[in-house]
Amino acid sequence: MGYIQQINGDYYGSKETLTEVLPYLKNDTNYIAAVNNFFGIAYKQLSLYDDAIFYYNKALKETKDEVSKQAPLNNIAVVYIQQKKYNKAIEILESILNLKKINDLSAINYKARVLDNLGFAYFKNGNPDKGLQLMNESLQLRNRSEDFYGSIESYLHLADFYAKTDAKKSNQNAQSAYQIATKFNSIDERLKALSLLISNGSGSQYAQKYISLNDSIIKIRNNFKNKFAKIKYDSKKEKDENQKLKLERAENLLALQEAKYQKIVGIIAFVFLVIVIIVLVRYYRNRNRIIGIKTAYDTETRIAKNIHDELANNVFNAITFTQTQPLEEEAIKETLAHNLNQIYTRVRGISRENSDIDxxxxxxxxxxxxxxxxxxxxxxxxxxxxxxxxxxxxxxxxxxxxxxxxxxxxxxxxxxxxxxxxxxxxxxxxxxxxxxxxxxxxxxxxxxxxxxxxxxxxxxxxxxxxxxxxxxxxxxxxxxxxxxxx
Incomplete structure (x- = not known):
C-alpha cells in the first residue's frame, strides 16, 4: 500500500502506511531493507534529503550481496547530487561501476542508470567533457537494450547539459524526453521536459501545456489521497461495527432496565431542568456573542497589523526601488523579481491564514x-x-x-x-x-x-x-x- 501511494504521489500518506509495517518486520532483512528504501524515496521526494540518506543507509546495512547494495548506493548518490555534494556522489557511483556483476548482461539497464547519474554529477562538478561522454554512453546502452523508459532521464540530463551552451540541442533532447514520457504516461518527466523547454525560451508554446498538465495531476493525486484514506477508514469501520453490534445488544438490555427507573426520575427533574436551561441559554448567548465579537475584532486587528507592518513597507520599498534603479540591468531585474516574490509569498500567507475553510x-x-x-x-x-x-x-x-x-x-x-x-x-x-x-x-x-x-x-x-x-x-x-x- 505504501508503494502504491508513492506511485500516486502521496508521500506523506506513504510514510504513515510504512510506519504501520514496522512492528511486523521482526528479523526479515529483505523486507527491512525494502521498507527503509521506500522511506528514503518518500523523504527524497519531499526534499528532506538528510532523512532520505539516513534511511537509504539503513537499507544498505540490511543487504547481504553486491546486487542488493547497488540500489540504495545509487539512491544515496542521487540525493548527494540534489544536495550539490558532487564529489561524494561521484565516489559512490564509481565504486558501483567497479563491482563485477555490474557488467553482466542482466545488469545492463542498471549500469546505464549509474553511468547517466555519474556523467551528470561530473558535468555539475565542472567536468563537462567527461560528463557528456558518460551520459552519451548511458543513452547508447539504453537504446541498445530498448530501455526506452530509462532513456527519458538521459534525455533530460542532456537537455540540462546543453541548456546554457546550445539551446537547439537542449530543446531536441527535452522534446525527445517529452515524447517518450507521454508514451509511457509518465507525468513528472513530462513536466520536467516542459520546464526545460520553457526555460530555453519556448515559453509561449509550452507554458499553457505545463500549467494544464500540472493542475490536472494535482487534482488526480489529491483525489487519490482522499479515496485511499476512505478505503482504509471503511475497512476499519466494518471491523469496528461488528464488535460494536455485540456491545450494543448488551447495552440495550441494560438500557431497558434503566429506562424504567429513569422515567420516574425524569418527570420530577423535567420542570426544574427547563428552568435551568432557559437561564443558561440566555447566559451563554450573551457570553458567546461578546466572545465572538472580540475574536472577530482581534482577527481584524491582526490582519491590519500584518498588512501595515509587513506588506506596506515592502510595497513602498519596491516602488522606491523601481524609481531609483536602472531596471534594464539584469542584476537589478533579478533583485526586483525577488522582492516582488517576497511580497507575493506574504500575501498568500495572510490569505491562507484568513481564507474560508472547507x-x-x-x-x-x-x-x-x-x-x-x-x-x-x-x-x-x-x-x-x-x-x-x-x-x-x-x-x-x-x-x-x-x-x-x-x-x-x-x-x-x-x-x-x-x-x-x-x-x-x-x-x-x-x-x-x-x-x-x-x-x-x-x-x-x-x-x-x-x-x-x-x-x-x-x-x-x-x-x-x-x-x-x-x-x-x-x-x-x-x-x-x-x-x-x-
Whole structure:
C-alpha cells in the first residue's frame, strides 16, 4: 500500500502506511531493507534529503550481496547530487561501476542508470567533457537494450547539459524526453521536459501545456489521497461495527432496565431542568456573542497589523526601488523579481491564514495540508491521528475553531518559538476531542502569552465550551492541551 501511494504521489500518506509495517518486520532483512528504501524515496521526494540518506543507509546495512547494495548506493548518490555534494556522489557511483556483476548482461539497464547519474554529477562538478561522454554512453546502452523508459532521464540530463551552451540541442533532447514520457504516461518527466523547454525560451508554446498538465495531476493525486484514506477508514469501520453490534445488544438490555427507573426520575427533574436551561441559554448567548465579537475584532486587528507592518513597507520599498534603479540591468531585474516574490509569498500567507475553510469531506486532508506547509529545512512538523478522528461527528463551527487555533499555534511557533520539532496529536472518544501540541522552541513565560497574540486563540476555545491549558517556560519549549466537547 505504501508503494502504491508513492506511485500516486502521496508521500506523506506513504510514510504513515510504512510506519504501520514496522512492528511486523521482526528479523526479515529483505523486507527491512525494502521498507527503509521506500522511506528514503518518500523523504527524497519531499526534499528532506538528510532523512532520505539516513534511511537509504539503513537499507544498505540490511543487504547481504553486491546486487542488493547497488540500489540504495545509487539512491544515496542521487540525493548527494540534489544536495550539490558532487564529489561524494561521484565516489559512490564509481565504486558501483567497479563491482563485477555490474557488467553482466542482466545488469545492463542498471549500469546505464549509474553511468547517466555519474556523467551528470561530473558535468555539475565542472567536468563537462567527461560528463557528456558518460551520459552519451548511458543513452547508447539504453537504446541498445530498448530501455526506452530509462532513456527519458538521459534525455533530460542532456537537455540540462546543453541548456546554457546550445539551446537547439537542449530543446531536441527535452522534446525527445517529452515524447517518450507521454508514451509511457509518465507525468513528472513530462513536466520536467516542459520546464526545460520553457526555460530555453519556448515559453509561449509550452507554458499553457505545463500549467494544464500540472493542475490536472494535482487534482488526480489529491483525489487519490482522499479515496485511499476512505478505503482504509471503511475497512476499519466494518471491523469496528461488528464488535460494536455485540456491545450494543448488551447495552440495550441494560438500557431497558434503566429506562424504567429513569422515567420516574425524569418527570420530577423535567420542570426544574427547563428552568435551568432557559437561564443558561440566555447566559451563554450573551457570553458567546461578546466572545465572538472580540475574536472577530482581534482577527481584524491582526490582519491590519500584518498588512501595515509587513506588506506596506515592502510595497513602498519596491516602488522606491523601481524609481531609483536602472531596471534594464539584469542584476537589478533579478533583485526586483525577488522582492516582488517576497511580497507575493506574504500575501498568500495572510490569505491562507484568513481564507474560508472547507469543513466537509476534505476537512482532515486540508487541515493536515495546512500544518504540513510549516515544514521547512529548519522545522519538522510531526502529525498523528488526524485521519482516525471521525470528523463527521463534529459540527462545522468547532472544525473552523480547531483549524484556526492550530493555524495560530503554527504562526506563533514560526514567529516566536523557531522550533526544530513540532508534534501535534489529535484523539477522540465518544464525548470529547483532545488536541496535544508540543514544540521544542524558545518557549516563554506564561504571563507573556497574551502579548504573543494567543489570547485570541483562548477566546476561540472558550466560545465553543472547550478548555485550554498552556505549558511553557523560557528555553523549555511550548505546549498546549485542548479539550473540546463533540
Amino acid at each position: 469543513t466537509k469531506d476534505n476537512f482532515a486532508f486540508n487541515l493536515k495540508e495546512m500544518l504540513s506547509t510549516y515544514n521547512s529545512g529548519s522545522t519538522k512538523v510531526i502529525i498523528n491521528n488526524i485521519e482516525k478522528v471521525i470528523w463527521s461527528e463534529i459540527d462545522e463551527v468547532k472544525k473552523v475553531t480547531i483549524y484556526r487555533v492550530l493555524q495560530e499555534l503554527m504562526v506563533n511557533m514560526k514567529k516566536h518559538s523557531h522550533a526544530p520539532f513540532v508534534f501535534i496529536k489529535i484523539e477522540s472518544n465518544q464525548k470529547s476531542l483532545f488536541i496535544d501540541y508540543k514544540d521544542n522552541g524558545k518557549g516563554c513565560e506564561k504571563n507573556k502569552i497574551i502579548k504573543n497574540g494567543l489570547q485570541n486563540m483562548e477566546n476561540r476555545i472558550l466560545s465553543i465550551k472547550g478548555t485550554i491549558t498552556f505549558d511553557t517556560e523560557p528555553d523549555k519549549g511550548f505546549g498546549v492541551n485542548i479539550k473540546l466537547p463533540k
